Amino acid sequence: MKHPIHFTAVLLACSLMSACAVAGTAAEVTPVPEIAPNAAVSKALELNHATAEKSFKVNDQIIGFTVNSPRGRGVIYQVGDDYAVIGTLFGNEGQNLTATHTSEHVFDLAAGFKKLKNDAKTVTEKGSPVVDVWGVYEPHCPYCAMAILDFHAKGINIHWVPVMFLDPNSADIMAAVWAAKDPASVLRDAATAKSAGTLDQFIAAHPVSDKAKAETGVLLQQQYNWMQLAGLQGTPAFVMEVDGKPMVATIEQVVAKYGRAEAAATTPTP
Template sequence: MKLSLKQQAVAFSLVFGFAASALAAEYPKVIQTAVNQGVKVTKSFPAASGMTGWVLSREGQYSIVFTTPDNKTLVAGLMIGESGANLSQEYAEKYIPKPDFSAEFKELEKSTMIVEGAKAPKSILYAFFDPNCPFCHMTWKALQPYEAVGLQVRWVPVAYLAPSSLPKAIEMLASTNPTAAFRANEQHFGKEKNPPAKFTASAYPEIAKKLEKNAELMRKFGFNGTPGIVWKDKSGKVLVKNGMPKLSELPGMTGLPEQKIDDPELARFR
């Protein structure tokens, strides 16, 4: 029997509706509750101790949660194996889709920045920083030995941490030698120094606008604070690191041999 177009449409909707219902029924109730609230299930996978891992996404942000073997309880948070391994991180690296920051990187190359390090660099890092950020300062200290052997760091200023962040950033960018002004800020970091009162957004509207644009770009990379480090690996893939990196990560990030760092202030980052 040949069905009319209308009958075919009704049949399709019934089949599709049944399939969708069946798919939804595959989710444990605790996961379905999240789905009903607008969360999307990207993937599920077998996890440790008989649990099931779930990669969830909402508005481009991913997270991993777990359900117990009886599917009645949802567990969110850090999962540590008996050997001490961070299983949550391992699962995230394996199952969470890696974002493509190619378009953002092109924008980053044209951003307002302060260049420090090698003039003919063997490798380049970009780093979003706030003049009052202590972890940016630690990152600066850790990268100095790498700058000595061919690294160039392109520091991208933002201003949000403290009331003095904006005038400090404006003072650097308004300087005849921004790199020297940046280095002076780092060399005297922690010592109270308020920039002259003249360095305000109203006095330097173009620079203030550039700083706002840098902050928007920082958010596009998914950074929720500083430092935010961006670089390309040997294959040309854009990679990001949110926060102060461990010293052991620096050779991989810079593509340069490991450098001796004996600054006692950096010992906790080994």
């Protein structure tokens, strides 16, 4: 027999990514038709500048909604007609139900990859075939900079997909890259500058308009949302298309499949 979930608190002020504890029982999750959020959920979404995407049934008392906000993707719960809970929902045996719901309902590799493949603005090398690999990177990520330079040295030409979440001036960097006659070359210059700790000098040497920065920032944020939709949790992240289907890959897997035989094995560790 399933017991009702009893709440010790209803929390509306938490971040969508926070960990607020609510006691209760585990419940089987079953999909339900889309329903309208109650007033409490609607207000919580408004306060967090978020939108509800789809709903799912936790039990007879609780409906979950997957949400998208500037802070990322997550889950909010509707409790009856009057309440909303943002945070982590625990079962009566200590299960993190929110983690389960997030894995099952929030992320969708196929859908996220489709957006990255078809709609993202990318950077590729000129003059050599592009392989079926999409590499998501942040211009301020040191491991991304190393991967960009390493793949070039190994002759691996992939679709580099920039995103922005570490520093707002990633938009400055990518606006300069895309304004160049040879974006891939300038991308490598930016990666070299990141590795050398001279990104500020790179930005100063590649001025772009405020309009270009703003437009690029919006684009990079959108691509970050697609990265999250795909369930890619950090950068660099790689997705290979194998037999028409996406597969998350490591740097080593990409190098093993596409790198030149005479190249070194993997990206060096800083």
